[in-house]
Amino acid sequence: MNSATPPASPGTEAVTDQIARHETAPASSTPPGSAEPDAPETALRVDGLFKVFGRRADDAVTALREGASRDELGSGTTAAVIDASFEVRRGEIFVVMGLSGSGKSTLIRMLNGLLEATAGTVTVGDEPITGIPAKRLRTLRRERISMVFQHFALLPHRAVIDNVAYGLEIQGMPKAQRLERARTTTELVGLGGWEDKLPSELSGGMKQRVGLARALAADTEILLMDEAFSALDPLIRREMQEQLLELQSALGKTIVFITHDLNEAMFLGDRIAVMRDGRIVQIGTPEDILTDPANDYVEQFVADVDRARVLTAGSVMEPATPTVGSGSGPRAALRAMRDARTAAAFVVDRDRKLVGTIADRAALRLLQKGEQRITSAVNPEVASCDTETALIELFVPAAESPLPLAVTDERERLVGVLPRITLLAALGGGAMATGEITIDQPLPAEVVEEALAAPGPARDGEESA
Numbered sequence: 041m042n043s044a045t046p047p048a049s050p051g052t053e054a055v056t057d058q059i060a061r062h063e064t065a066p067a068s069s070t071p072p073g074s075a076e077p078d079a080p081e082t083a084l085r086v087d088g089l090f091k092v093f094g095r096r097a098d099d100a101v102t103a104l105r106e107g108a109s110r111d112e113l114g115s116g117t118t119a120a121v122i123d124a125s126f127e128v129r130r131g132e133i134f135v136v137m138g139l140s141g142s143g144k145s146t147l148i149r150m151l152n153g154l155l156e157a158t159a160g161t162v163t164v165g166d167e168p169i170t171g172i173p174a175k176r177l178r179t180l181r182r183e184r185i186s187m188v189f190q191h192f193a194l195l196p197h198r199a200v201i202d203n204v205a206y207g208l209e210i211q212g213m214p215k216a217q218r219l220e221r222a223r224t225t226t227e228l229v230g231l232g233g234w235e236d237k238l239p240s241e242l243s244g245g246m247k248q249r250v251g252l253a254r255a256l257a258a259d260t261e262i263l264l265m266d267e268a269f270s271a272l273d274p275l276i277r278r279e280m281q282e283q284l285l286e287l288q289s290a291l292g293k294t295i296v297f298i299t300h301d302l303n304e305a306m307f308l309g310d311r312i313a314v315m316r317d318g319r320i321v322q323i324g325t326p327e328d329i330l331t332d333p334a335n336d337y338v339e340q341f342v343a344d345v346d347r348a349r350v351l352t353a354g355s356v357m358e359p360a361t362p363t364v365g366s367g368s369g370p371r372a373a374l375r376a377m378r379d380a381r382t383a384a385a386f387v388v389d390r391d392r393k394l395v396g397t398i399a400d401r402a403a404l405r406l407l408q409k410g411e412q413r414i415t416s417a418v419n420p421e422v423a424s425c426d427t428e429t430a431l432i433e434l435f436v437p438a439a440e441s442p443l444p445l446a447v448t449d450e451r452e453r454l455v456g457v458l459p460r461i462t463l464l465a466a467l468g469g470g471a472m473a474t475g476e477i478t479i480d481q482p483l484p485a486e487v488v489e490e491a492l493a494a495p496g497p498a499r500d501g502e503e504s505a
């Protein structure tokens with residue numbers, strides 16, 4: 041077990057390769073894609089954004105800025121978005137989450153200028169989109185931001201392929217070229233072979249794939265998705281979420297994804313903005329939001345979250361003790377285990393790379409035999425996972441392993457351990473530091489003391505790491 045990434049469905053890799061090549065090909069009218077090397081780190085920026093519907097909108101903004109609450113504005117005036125500010129980084133999936141009516145759709149519609157902001161600014165890359173002429177706005181939408189809608193918005197009398205190619209047709213792309221591009225993205229979303237069907241012949245999940253393929257065909261750097269998967273039943277929905285993550289890692293799009301489903305938000309989001317009554321009340325990574333909710337509203341929201349899918353080994357692990365260097369002698373190893381009151385120790389090399397484990401009994405035998413090094417008794421079979429692994433994947437290995445799971449970083453260095461009890465505590469949101477690190481019973485103290493006190497044939501070279 042190594043990584044938490046869902047397995048790619050067969051063929052996806054080949055197709056993503058294909059589209060990656062396709063996108064970087066020096067085609068004549070290719071709009072700016074996602075792979076500009078010198079593009080700014082921030083894909084999208086929102087500063088002090090307001091949307092007030094109804095009468096005297098500007099006065100309402102002034103009042104809100106001065107601290108008025110949404111309810112004080114009077115009937116006929118609705119503050120849908122209040123003073124929103126955030127940045128979306130390139131290649132990030134930024135999720136906006138909140139209850140119905142909290143202002144999510146209003147916010148996302150201002151991001152591509154479908155709705156005009158009452159106050160504040162939206163900037164795409166380094167280009168402002170608030171207050172620009174309608175024609176420029178249309179070009180920008182075509183070239184830089186596309187949108188996937190909840191209810192698919194397919195043209196009923198056109199085949200799948202023509203629905204996917206529709207946006208390109210509007211742009212005036214020649215037929216052969218747009219059909220080729222549409223074919224590639226149709227395949228990319230798993231609809232190869234369905235190109236000539238009509239929308240009425242497709243299931244909900246397939247229709248949504250067409251919507252996604254259409255947005256991808258536009259080859260914009262930013263995708264906006266408003267409740268795009270909410271109309272799908274749970275299994276299909278999960279499949280779509282996994283596919284979106286795959287596509288995102290293959291194509292590197294910047295995605296703003298709206299949902300009122302917290303599990304979906306946590307699964308997809310690199311960062312999540314939580315909205316309440318028009319205001320963003322917290323922005324953070326899924327783990328930030330889960331472990332450190334900004335207020336009661338967020339706390340209530342996260343109460344139902346499947347923590348095992350959100351929390352990762354790296355976020356709940358404990359210090360890896362005891363750890364001994366692979367060049368240590370049995371005396372040092374035994375001493376380290378005695379001090380930590382454990383029956384085994386993790387063994388690492390000079391670069392702190394995990395090599396295996398050594399048991400106290402094995403170290404004792406070596407010591408009694410007068411061995412200088414622990415090398416011969418190191419057990420290389422050690423259950424480990426990387427820091428990014430979700431807890432849900434760790435229950436079986438933890439149950440099967442007599443020792444705590446070893447947690448390693450991207451360079452396979454030992455960075456922590458995960459005892460079963462820590463794993464359990466993390467699910468309940470309780471205190472995670474347990475101090476318990478061993479499952480096997482350590483050797484009786486007197487046995488160890490006696491062995492350590494006995495005059496050894498030679499002193500160990502190295503102490504524990």
Ligand SMILES: Nc1ncnc2c1ncn2[C@@H]1O[C@H](COP(=O)(O)OP(=O)(O)OP(=O)(O)O)[C@@H](O)[C@H]1O
Pocket residue numbers: 093094118119120138139140141142143144145146147300
């Ligand atoms: N065109 C409009 N005119 C007047 N009020 C509107 C308009 N659009 C939205 N609103 C109001 O703005 C608020 C936010 O609506 P919005 O659609 O952005 O919420 P949402 O978070 O997307 O909700 P949902 O989860 O139900 O889609 C609501 O109170 C809504 O009634």
Ligand SMILES: [Mg+2]
Pocket residue numbers: 144145146267
């Ligand atoms: Mg909405």
